[in-house]
Amino acid sequence: MAKPDWYDTTECETHDAGAPKFCKKSEPGEGTERSCAYDGARVVLMPITDAIHLVHGPIACAGNSWDNRGARSSDSQLYRRGFTTEMMQNDVIFGGEKKLYRAIKELAVRYPEAKAIFVYATCVTSMTGDDIEAVCKAAQDKVCMPVIPVNTPGFIGDKNIGNRLAGETLLKYVIGTAEPAVITDYDINLIGEYNIAGDLWGMLPLFDQLGIRVLSCISGDSKFEDLRYAHRAKLNVIICSKSLTNLAKKMQKNYGIPYVEESFYGMTDVAKALRDIARELDDLVNGLEKRTMQDRVEKLIAEHEASCRAQLAPYRERLAGKRAVLFTGGVKTWSMVNALSELGVEILAAGTQNSTLEDFYRMKALMHKDASIIEDTSTAGLLSVMYEKLPDLIVAGGKTKFLALKTKTPFLDINHGRSHPYAGYDGMVSFAKQLDLTVNNPIWKVLNGKAPWEKDEEQLAADLLKASGHAQMFLSEEMKSSRVKVSVKNATVNPQKNSPALGATLAYLGIDGMLGLLHGAQGCSTFIRLQLSRHFKESIALNSTSMSEESAI
Structure with a gap:
């Protein structure tokens, strides 16, 4: 039986070391770095700022994943609230459809400002047979807003599958359901831009100066109504090539929108992007007979690059000659090679787990011939690269942070856990500033200095005097007893608790030689590893049976 187009990719036939293989599934017992389809759908849809995102399942799925990405909003903060039906034992036994129905109605009354409700299926509710599509349809008749089912339980695939299914959901239920008041010749959509740390806000001023209107951003800092207009854009610009290419292809097929x-x-990639977009728009508007938009772009690039180079000069002086290891995913796999090179930073080794083959080969082509490709992307593999290469800097995602710190190596997070925007010309200056602050931070001299037990009595006494009094303010606070409470609510908002599985894993971690094995979809182990790594500030070994759709059935 043929797999649907959102699932299958042809990018599997490669024997290049370190190349990503979409067709490879996580093996049972493997310490997976990839999350599940549920999480992938949340990544795409959660940045829709004026919608309620309701997770139908036990506390684990919402409690472990709530507010775990840095997508920013310029208006509504509703999207940052965690909503879950918090399925309990009796709900699993007798079914959760009625509870979900009541939860939707309650939330619609409690948050009348919401423009839509997205309901996410999870492994447990899919296994028990809850028909969320039927419930959403019935509830929509009772509330004054769209109620949209997102049928992406974790066991149907990894995070990338969830990304694509979220795109299918938008195409089926949202895009094309309303018309914009005004249409211009230079309307575009940004696809796969999630406004992490405000990246989108570094791009929009450039488009405004050029007279290009971003009709819809899918889905960073987006409003539900704006997404409904997306079918009227003249051009789709894919920012994250891995997550929503299927959406761009179907919009090209259904609405004739090129991408x-x-x-x-x-700077190199910003200039290329603006030139490509201008050329496409000129071609669409007047068949390239006039270079209206291209002339505007060349003028804008000249102005901004001159200003940007002047601002980068002091940072480049301090960063030139530094050596880095790069480990990230998506479009950043290759674009960060360019960005680091522009600052004079040499890349010793680079690797990826979540990229297309095209991204991988672009990264490989841009790197110096002596640079290494990271073949083993496990915790042990990355650690060996750090000890072998001895870089001045690690540029990677948050999961690598504590490995870098254990080796006393400066680390810069460039994935969704960061707090600073890096897109556009202003973002490039911000990137250089954060690199400089990271590499040249005086803390590294302290870390590589004498340990407390190596200091003489006079130095140690001075340190103790400086630290005295810090503990008392915590010990003096009255400790309150706590009890386990069983939720009786239909909808829990902003859950301040985690799953029993995380609690049990935490309890057993102290046993010497213990290796945890979570029996479920790979997202559960990924979320729990993330939480524990943040808590203990080091990488935690945790495996999963990585249940697939077949094994769940």
Whole structure:
């Protein structure tokens, strides 16, 4: 039986070391770094700021994943609230459809400002047979807003599958359901831009100066109504080539909207992106007979690059000659190679887990011939690369943070856990500033200095005097007893608790030689590893049976 187009990719036939293989599933017992389809759908849809995102399942799925990404909003903060039906034992036994129905109605009354409700299926509710599509349809008749089912339980695939299914959901229920008041010749959509740390806000001023209108951003800092207009854009610009290419292809087929794949990290790629977009728009508007938009772009690039180079000069002086290891995913796999090179940073080794083959080969082509490709992307593999290469800097995602710190190596997070925007010309300056602050932070001299037990009595006494009094303010606080409470609510908002599985894993971690094995979809182990790594500030070994759709059935 043929797999649907959102699932299958042809990018599996490669024997290049370190190349990503979409067709490879996580093996049972493997310490997976990839999350599940449920999480992938949340990544795409959660940045829709004026919608309620309701997770139908036990506390684990919402409690472990709530507010775990840095997508920013310029208006509504509703999207940052965690909503879950918090399924309990009796709900699993007798079914959760009635509870879900009541939860939707309650939330619609409690949050009348919401423009839509997205309901996410999870492994447990899919296994028990809850028909969320039927419940959403019935509830929509009772509330004054769209209620949209997101049928992406974790066991149907990894995070990338969830990304694509979220795109299918938008195409089926949202895009094309309303018309914009005004249409211009230079309307575009940004696809796969999630406004992490405010990246989108570094791009929008450039489009405004050019007279290009971003009709819809899918889905960073987006409003539900704006997404409904997306079918009227003249051009789709894919920012994250891995997550929503299927959406761009179907919009091209259904609405005749062409698409380009671009990056806005680093001056080289920003200039290329603006030129490509201008050329496509000129071609669409007047068949390239006039270079209206292209002339505007060349003028804008000249102005901004001159200003950007002047601001980068002091940072480049301090960063030139530094050596880095790069480990990230998506479009950043290759665009960060350009950005680091523009600052004079040499890349010793680079690797990826979540990229297309095209991204991988672009990264490989841009790297120096002596640079290494990271073949083993496990915790042990990355650690061996750090000890072998001895870089001045690790540029990677948050999961690598504590490995870097254990080796006393400066680390810069460039994935969704960061707090600073890196897109556009202003973002490039911000990137250089954060690199400089990271590499040249005086803390590294302290870390590589004498340990407390190596200091003489006079130095140790001075340190103790400086630290005295810090503990008393915590010990003096009255400790309150706590009890386990069983939720009787239909909808829990902003859950301040985690799953029993995380609690049990935490309890057993102290046993010497213990290796945890979570029996479920791979998202559960990924979330719990993330929480524990943040708590203990080091990488935690945790495996999963990585249940698939077949094994769940």
